[in-house]
Amino acid sequence: MKNKLMILSLLVAGSAAHSTELDNLIDASGAIVNQIDYGIKIVGAGMDYAPTGAGLSDGTLSQNAHISTEQLTAYNDALAGMQNFQPYGSVQDLLEEQAATELALMDSAIGIFTDVVVEMIAVVEVAEVAAEASTAEEQAEVQSFVEAGAETLQVSQEQVDTYNQSVDDIETHANNASAYIAVASSEDAVAFLQTGAENNNSNAEFATLSYDSNRQWVKMQWQGTNNASAVYLNGGTSYLPDLYVQEAEVLLMGSESDLYLTGPTHLAYGCFMFSEGCE
Numbered sequence: 001m002k003n004k005l006m007i008l009s010l011l012v013a014g015s016a017a018h019s020t021e022l023d024n025l026i027d028a029s030g031a032i033v034n035q036i037d038y039g040i041k042i043v044g045a046g047m048d049y050a051p052t053g054a055g056l057s058d059g060t061l062s063q064n065a066h067i068s069t070e071q072l073t074a075y076n077d078a079l080a081g082m083q084n085f086q087p088y089g090s091v092q093d094l095l096e097e098q099a100a101t102e103l104a105l106m107d108s109a110i111g112i113f114t115d116v117v118v119e120m121i122a123v124v125e126v127a128e129v130a131a132e133a134s135t136a137e138e139q140a141e142v143q144s145f146v147e148a149g150a151e152t153l154q155v156s157q158e159q160v161d162t163y164n165q166s167v168d169d170i171e172t173h174a175n176n177a178s179a180y181i182a183v184a185s186s187e188d189a190v191a192f193l194q195t196g197a198e199n200n201n202s203n204a205e206f207a208t209l210s211y212d213s214n215r216q217w218v219k220m221q222w223q224g225t226n227n228a229s230a231v232y233l234n235g236g237t238s239y240l241p242d243l244y245v246q247e248a249e250v251l252l253m254g255s256e257s258d259l260y261l262t263g264p265t266h267l268a269y270g271c272f273m274f275s276e277g278c279e
Contacts (some may be wrong), residue, residue, distance in 0.1 A: 007232070021082050022082070024077070024081055024159050028074040028077070028079070032071055036068045039065035042062055050170050052066035088198045088202070089203040092184055093191070095180045095181075095183055098180050105173045105178045109169035109170045110170060112162060113163065113170060120159055120163070122152060122153045130142055131223065139242050141230070180211065181237075183240070192229065194233065195229075202225060207223060208223070216236070217232045
Protein backbone atom coordinates (compact mmCIF):
# COMPACT_ATOMS: atom_id res chain seq x y z
CA MET A 1 0.00 0.00 0.00
CA LYS A 2 2.99 2.28 0.28
CA ASN A 3 5.68 3.44 -2.07
CA LYS A 4 9.24 2.82 -0.87
CA LEU A 5 10.76 6.06 -1.98
CA MET A 6 13.16 8.22 -0.01
CA ILE A 7 13.39 11.96 -0.19
CA LEU A 8 16.10 12.67 -2.73
CA SER A 9 16.17 16.43 -3.05
CA LEU A 10 16.77 19.64 -1.11
CA LEU A 11 16.33 23.03 -2.73
CA VAL A 12 19.33 25.18 -1.84
CA ALA A 13 19.25 28.99 -1.88
CA GLY A 14 22.32 31.19 -2.14
CA SER A 15 23.36 34.11 -4.28
CA ALA A 16 26.96 32.97 -4.79
CA ALA A 17 26.66 29.19 -4.85
CA HIS A 18 29.08 27.01 -6.82
CA SER A 19 28.74 23.50 -8.13
CA THR A 20 30.76 20.72 -6.55
CA GLU A 21 32.73 20.38 -9.78
CA LEU A 22 33.67 24.04 -9.83
CA ASP A 23 34.54 24.07 -6.14
CA ASN A 24 36.80 21.06 -6.66
CA LEU A 25 38.58 22.76 -9.54
CA ILE A 26 39.01 25.99 -7.56
CA ASP A 27 40.50 24.10 -4.61
CA ALA A 28 42.72 21.76 -6.65
CA SER A 29 44.09 24.37 -9.03
CA GLY A 30 44.56 26.85 -6.18
CA ALA A 31 46.61 24.32 -4.23
CA ILE A 32 49.00 23.80 -7.13
CA VAL A 33 49.21 27.54 -7.81
CA ASN A 34 50.23 28.05 -4.18
CA GLN A 35 53.05 25.54 -4.63
CA ILE A 36 54.21 27.18 -7.85
CA ASP A 37 54.03 30.60 -6.21
CA TYR A 38 56.24 29.33 -3.39
CA GLY A 39 58.61 27.77 -5.91
CA ILE A 40 58.94 30.98 -7.91
CA LYS A 41 59.87 32.82 -4.73
CA ILE A 42 62.52 30.21 -3.86
CA VAL A 43 63.97 30.33 -7.38
CA GLY A 44 63.87 34.13 -7.47
CA ALA A 45 65.64 34.34 -4.14
CA GLY A 46 68.32 31.93 -5.39
CA MET A 47 68.87 33.99 -8.50
CA ASP A 48 69.33 37.19 -6.50
CA TYR A 49 71.22 35.79 -3.52
CA ALA A 50 73.67 33.39 -5.19
CA PRO A 51 75.75 35.96 -7.06
CA THR A 52 76.22 37.94 -3.86
CA GLY A 53 77.59 35.11 -1.78
CA ALA A 54 74.85 35.56 0.84
CA GLY A 55 71.35 34.40 1.76
CA LEU A 56 71.97 30.73 2.41
CA SER A 57 68.90 28.62 3.22
CA ASP A 58 68.86 25.45 5.29
CA GLY A 59 68.69 23.44 2.07
CA THR A 60 65.17 22.11 2.56
CA LEU A 61 62.95 25.01 1.45
CA SER A 62 62.63 23.65 -2.09
CA GLN A 63 60.77 20.66 -0.70
CA ASN A 64 58.05 23.01 0.49
CA ALA A 65 57.47 23.96 -3.15
CA HIS A 66 56.99 20.34 -4.29
CA ILE A 67 53.68 19.41 -5.87
CA SER A 68 52.51 16.15 -4.31
CA THR A 69 51.01 13.20 -6.13
CA GLU A 70 47.79 13.80 -4.19
CA GLN A 71 47.61 17.39 -5.39
CA LEU A 72 48.29 16.33 -8.97
CA THR A 73 45.59 13.63 -8.83
CA ALA A 74 43.07 16.03 -7.29
CA TYR A 75 43.74 18.58 -10.03
CA ASN A 76 43.45 16.12 -12.91
CA ASP A 77 40.30 14.62 -11.37
CA ALA A 78 38.84 18.10 -11.05
CA LEU A 79 39.59 18.78 -14.72
CA ALA A 80 37.82 15.56 -15.68
CA GLY A 81 34.89 16.48 -13.48
CA MET A 82 34.51 19.84 -15.17
CA GLN A 83 33.94 18.15 -18.51
CA ASN A 84 30.47 17.24 -17.23
CA PHE A 85 29.95 20.57 -15.48
CA GLN A 86 26.60 22.23 -16.13
CA PRO A 87 26.95 25.97 -15.47
CA TYR A 88 23.20 26.47 -15.78
CA GLY A 89 22.30 23.38 -13.79
CA SER A 90 20.04 20.55 -14.92
CA VAL A 91 16.31 21.13 -15.20
CA GLN A 92 15.87 17.39 -15.77
CA ASP A 93 17.57 16.52 -12.49
CA LEU A 94 15.61 19.11 -10.53
CA LEU A 95 12.27 17.91 -11.89
CA GLU A 96 13.09 14.28 -11.11
CA GLU A 97 14.37 15.10 -7.63
CA GLN A 98 11.31 17.16 -6.78
CA ALA A 99 9.03 14.43 -8.13
CA ALA A 100 10.76 11.93 -5.84
CA THR A 101 10.31 14.32 -2.92
CA GLU A 102 6.59 14.65 -3.63
CA LEU A 103 6.20 10.87 -3.93
CA ALA A 104 7.92 10.43 -0.58
CA LEU A 105 5.62 13.02 1.01
CA MET A 106 2.64 11.26 -0.54
CA ASP A 107 3.91 7.96 0.85
CA SER A 108 4.06 9.49 4.33
CA ALA A 109 0.53 10.86 3.98
CA ILE A 110 -0.70 7.45 2.79
CA GLY A 111 0.71 5.93 5.96
CA ILE A 112 -1.25 8.40 8.06
CA PHE A 113 -4.37 7.79 5.97
CA THR A 114 -4.26 4.01 6.26
CA ASP A 115 -3.61 4.16 10.00
CA VAL A 116 -6.58 6.40 10.69
CA VAL A 117 -8.86 4.37 8.41
CA VAL A 118 -7.98 1.28 10.43
CA GLU A 119 -8.71 3.23 13.62
CA MET A 120 -12.17 4.10 12.25
CA ILE A 121 -12.76 0.65 10.75
CA ALA A 122 -15.69 -0.06 13.09
CA VAL A 123 -17.83 2.38 11.09
CA VAL A 124 -17.72 -0.09 8.19
CA GLU A 125 -19.16 -2.81 10.38
CA VAL A 126 -21.83 -0.44 11.72
CA ALA A 127 -22.83 0.51 8.17
CA GLU A 128 -23.09 -3.12 7.12
CA VAL A 129 -25.09 -4.21 10.18
CA ALA A 130 -27.46 -1.26 9.88
CA ALA A 131 -28.02 -1.76 6.15
CA GLU A 132 -28.95 -5.43 6.63
CA ALA A 133 -31.56 -4.76 9.33
CA SER A 134 -34.90 -5.01 7.52
CA THR A 135 -37.14 -6.34 10.29
CA ALA A 136 -37.96 -4.98 13.72
CA GLU A 137 -36.08 -7.85 15.33
CA GLU A 138 -32.98 -7.14 13.25
CA GLN A 139 -33.24 -3.45 14.06
CA ALA A 140 -33.38 -4.31 17.74
CA GLU A 141 -30.21 -6.34 17.28
CA VAL A 142 -28.57 -3.30 15.73
CA GLN A 143 -29.60 -1.24 18.75
CA SER A 144 -28.12 -3.83 21.09
CA PHE A 145 -24.94 -3.98 19.02
CA VAL A 146 -24.52 -0.19 19.11
CA GLU A 147 -25.36 0.02 22.80
CA ALA A 148 -22.88 -2.69 23.72
CA GLY A 149 -20.05 -1.11 21.76
CA ALA A 150 -20.91 2.53 22.32
CA GLU A 151 -17.34 3.59 23.10
CA THR A 152 -15.42 1.45 20.59
CA LEU A 153 -17.77 2.32 17.74
CA GLN A 154 -17.41 6.07 18.13
CA VAL A 155 -15.30 8.17 15.77
CA SER A 156 -13.51 11.19 17.21
CA GLN A 157 -13.17 14.64 15.69
CA GLU A 158 -9.41 14.21 15.84
CA GLN A 159 -9.64 11.08 13.70
CA VAL A 160 -11.85 12.86 11.20
CA ASP A 161 -9.48 15.83 11.04
CA THR A 162 -6.53 13.50 10.47
CA TYR A 163 -8.41 11.62 7.78
CA ASN A 164 -9.48 14.81 5.99
CA GLN A 165 -6.01 16.32 6.08
CA SER A 166 -4.32 13.15 4.86
CA VAL A 167 -6.66 12.87 1.87
CA ASP A 168 -5.91 16.50 0.97
CA ASP A 169 -2.17 15.93 1.36
CA ILE A 170 -2.21 12.80 -0.78
CA GLU A 171 -4.04 14.53 -3.62
CA THR A 172 -1.70 17.53 -3.46
CA HIS A 173 1.52 15.51 -3.46
CA ALA A 174 0.22 13.10 -6.10
CA ASN A 175 -0.61 16.00 -8.42
CA ASN A 176 2.74 17.68 -7.78
CA ALA A 177 4.66 14.49 -8.49
CA SER A 178 2.67 13.71 -11.61
CA ALA A 179 3.15 17.25 -12.95
CA TYR A 180 6.93 17.17 -12.44
CA ILE A 181 7.26 13.68 -13.93
CA ALA A 182 5.21 14.70 -16.98
CA VAL A 183 7.39 17.73 -17.66
CA ALA A 184 10.58 15.74 -17.05
CA SER A 185 9.43 13.15 -19.60
CA SER A 186 9.12 15.76 -22.35
CA GLU A 187 12.42 16.61 -24.07
CA ASP A 188 10.91 19.76 -25.55
CA ALA A 189 9.56 20.97 -22.20
CA VAL A 190 12.88 20.32 -20.47
CA ALA A 191 14.77 22.10 -23.26
CA PHE A 192 12.45 25.11 -22.98
CA LEU A 193 13.02 25.41 -19.23
CA GLN A 194 16.77 24.82 -19.64
CA THR A 195 16.88 27.69 -22.14
CA GLY A 196 15.13 29.83 -19.54
CA ALA A 197 17.99 29.20 -17.11
CA GLU A 198 20.56 30.16 -19.73
CA ASN A 199 18.68 33.27 -20.90
CA ASN A 200 18.41 34.49 -17.31
CA ASN A 201 22.05 33.66 -16.51
CA SER A 202 20.72 31.53 -13.68
CA ASN A 203 21.09 27.97 -12.46
CA ALA A 204 18.26 25.44 -12.44
CA GLU A 205 19.56 23.96 -9.20
CA PHE A 206 18.67 27.16 -7.36
CA ALA A 207 15.40 27.94 -9.12
CA THR A 208 12.08 27.78 -7.29
CA LEU A 209 10.05 24.96 -8.83
CA SER A 210 6.29 24.86 -8.32
CA TYR A 211 3.07 23.38 -9.69
CA ASP A 212 0.01 25.63 -9.82
CA SER A 213 -3.31 23.79 -10.16
CA ASN A 214 -5.21 26.99 -10.90
CA ARG A 215 -2.93 28.12 -13.71
CA GLN A 216 -2.33 24.51 -14.69
CA TRP A 217 1.40 24.89 -15.19
CA VAL A 218 4.79 23.93 -13.80
CA LYS A 219 6.82 27.08 -13.22
CA MET A 220 10.49 27.76 -12.55
CA GLN A 221 11.26 31.11 -10.91
CA TRP A 222 14.85 32.08 -11.73
CA GLN A 223 16.94 33.10 -8.75
CA GLY A 224 18.08 36.70 -8.67
CA THR A 225 15.50 37.79 -11.24
CA ASN A 226 11.79 38.57 -11.49
CA ASN A 227 11.54 36.23 -14.45
CA ALA A 228 10.03 32.77 -14.66
CA SER A 229 9.44 30.07 -17.25
CA ALA A 230 6.33 27.89 -17.25
CA VAL A 231 5.07 24.79 -19.05
CA TYR A 232 1.30 24.31 -19.34
CA LEU A 233 -0.18 20.91 -18.53
CA ASN A 234 -3.60 21.48 -20.14
CA GLY A 235 -2.56 21.20 -23.75
CA GLY A 236 -1.88 24.94 -23.96
CA THR A 237 1.50 24.31 -25.60
CA SER A 238 2.90 21.75 -28.00
CA TYR A 239 5.16 20.31 -25.32
CA LEU A 240 2.52 18.22 -23.55
CA PRO A 241 -1.06 17.04 -24.15
CA ASP A 242 -3.89 17.88 -21.77
CA LEU A 243 -3.03 15.84 -18.66
CA TYR A 244 -6.16 16.58 -16.65
CA VAL A 245 -8.87 13.94 -16.12
CA GLN A 246 -12.41 14.10 -14.82
CA GLU A 247 -13.63 12.84 -11.44
CA ALA A 248 -15.14 9.72 -13.03
CA GLU A 249 -11.77 8.73 -14.49
CA VAL A 250 -10.06 9.28 -11.14
CA LEU A 251 -12.61 7.12 -9.34
CA LEU A 252 -12.39 4.39 -11.98
CA MET A 253 -8.61 4.27 -11.63
CA GLY A 254 -8.97 4.19 -7.86
CA SER A 255 -11.52 1.37 -7.95
CA GLU A 256 -9.02 -0.76 -9.87
CA SER A 257 -6.10 -0.02 -7.54
CA ASP A 258 -4.59 -2.55 -5.15
CA LEU A 259 -5.29 -0.18 -2.26
CA TYR A 260 -9.02 -0.26 -2.98
CA LEU A 261 -9.27 -3.93 -3.92
CA THR A 262 -7.62 -4.93 -0.64
CA GLY A 263 -9.48 -2.34 1.44
CA PRO A 264 -12.40 -2.64 3.87
CA THR A 265 -15.07 -0.94 1.77
CA HIS A 266 -14.51 -3.37 -1.10
CA LEU A 267 -13.86 -6.56 0.86
CA ALA A 268 -16.38 -5.87 3.65
CA TYR A 269 -15.56 -5.71 7.35
CA GLY A 270 -15.39 -9.43 8.13
CA CYS A 271 -13.20 -10.28 5.17
CA PHE A 272 -10.83 -7.35 5.74
CA MET A 273 -10.46 -7.85 9.50
CA PHE A 274 -10.72 -11.61 9.93
CA SER A 275 -10.63 -13.12 6.41
CA GLU A 276 -14.20 -14.33 7.00
CA GLY A 277 -16.89 -14.43 4.34
CA CYS A 278 -14.48 -13.52 1.54
CA GLU A 279 -15.71 -14.44 -1.91
